[in-house]
Amino acid sequence: MPEFAQFVAPSEADTPFQASGRLFKFDLPDLDLQRTVILMFKVSGPHNARLQMAVNPSGGPPPINFELDSTFTRPRSWHERVEGSLFQVADNHLIVEGDPGDGGAFATVSDIVVLYHRKTI
Numbered sequence: 526m527p528e529f530a531q532f533v534a535p536s537e538a539d540t541p542f543q544a545s546g547r548l549f550k551f552d553l554p555d556l557d558l559q560r561t562v563i564l565m566f567k568v569s570g571p572h573n574a575r576l577q578m579a580v581n582p583s584g585g586p587p588p589i590n591f592e593l594d595s596t597f598t599r600p601r602s603w604h605e606r607v608e609g610s611l612f613q614v615a616d617n618h619l620i621v622e623g624d625p626g627d628g629g630a631f632a633t634v635s636d637i638v639v640l641y642h643r644k645t646i
Contacts, residue, residue, distance in 0.1 A: 531555075531643040535619065538637035541567075544576050544623040545631045552615045553641050560642040562607045564589065564619075567636045569600040574626030576634070580611045581618050593632055600635070609641065 535549035553562075568576060570593050578589035588607045619639075625631050 529643055529645065530640060532638050532640045534636075534638045538566075539635060541633050541635040542621075543631040544568075544570075544574075544621050544634050545625075546622045547620070549619040549621070549637065551617050551619070551639065553612055553617060553639065553643075554614065555643045555645070556609065556612055556614045557642040557644050558609045558612070560609045562609050562612055563604050563640040564607050565602070565604040565636075565638045565640065566634055567600045568593070568603050568632055568634050569597050570632030571598075571626035571628050571630045574630065574632040575624040576632045577620075577622050578605075579620045579622075580607060581613060582620060587620075593626060597632070600633070602636075612639075612641070 533551050535551045572595050574593045577587045579587040589605050
């Protein structure tokens with residue numbers, strides 16, 4: 526079956542926000558669940574801040590879970606490969622949260638884009 530790359534940029538994800546608990550909802554029309562999905566975003570923040578992103582949380586560990594180091598003081602573009610099976614064709618929930626780092630500040634995230642393989646008919 527032919528496939529092509531498609532992307533979705535959840536609304537309101539282009540404005541920087543604190544990773545202290547935010548939910549984004551979006552659809553991935555004709556998603557191929559067998560293929561890897563790329564989750565891209567910009568992130569910055571203080572040393573020791575933790576960033577976690579959970580996709581359609583099911584109680585397992587979040588696919589994105591890392592601690593920022595001193596190189597994140599300026600915004601960095603970041604991407605992670607995520608199993609396509611964690612996503613759904615409709616009503617996806619992406620939860621962005623974390624723990625504060627030095628000075629009690631959270632990571633700042635923006636420009637979230639989900640790149641996936643779309644099946645064609």
